[in-house]
Amino acid sequence: MIQNIFMASETTASSSPLEALGVSPKVFIIQLVTFVLVFALLKKFAFGPIGKMLTERRKTIDAGVQMGLQMEKQKAQMDEQVIIALRDARLEADKIISNGHEEARDIIREAEKVAGRKTDLMLVDAEARIAEESVQARRKLEKDLIGLISEATEAIVGEKIDAKKDAQIVDRVIKGLTKK
Numbered sequence: 001m002i003q004n005i006f007m008a009s010e011t012t013a014s015s016s017p018l019e020a021l022g023v024s025p026k027v028f029i030i031q032l033v034t035f036v037l038v039f040a041l042l043k044k045f046a047f048g049p050i051g052k053m054l055t056e057r058r059k060t061i062d063a064g065v066q067m068g069l070q071m072e073k074q075k076a077q078m079d080e081q082v083i084i085a086l087r088d089a090r091l092e093a094d095k096i097i098s099n100g101h102e103e104a105r106d107i108i109r110e111a112e113k114v115a116g117r118k119t120d121l122m123l124v125d126a127e128a129r130i131a132e133e134s135v136q137a138r139r140k141l142e143k144d145l146i147g148l149i150s151e152a153t154e155a156i157v158g159e160k161i162d163a164k165k166d167a168q169i170v171d172r173v174i175k176g177l178t179k180k
Helices: 002-015 024-155 163-179
Strands: none
Touching: 002 024
């Protein structure tokens, strides 16, 4: 063992300080070349496409964010347009309702006028019928009165009076009654 220690110390004394740390310059250079080769291959075949893919995804995400912002703006504009449309529709509905009320009032007024005219016509007609019935009732009353007077005269005088004398007496009695 002692011999190994001396051999190790001999080899370490003659070799480079890297070998004392357990690093061989040949192995280090081979590993360095391998690393550069692997890095170059990865850069050409892996990092480029991965970078491209990440760039495309970033562009897609940015486009989606931009589209989302545009859609938010459009939504805000649409909301404003909906509010304006609803307000306009409400105003239009209020106008329609107001016009409906006005038309209803006009129709009611016209109906009242028509009803008033019909009522006036009915009153005039009723007055005419009442006047006619009154005249008919007076004529009937005169006939009845003439008959009663004739009968009363016959009963008082005790004989039948001729039609001419009877008519004169009746006319005198009727004129006397109408004066009172």
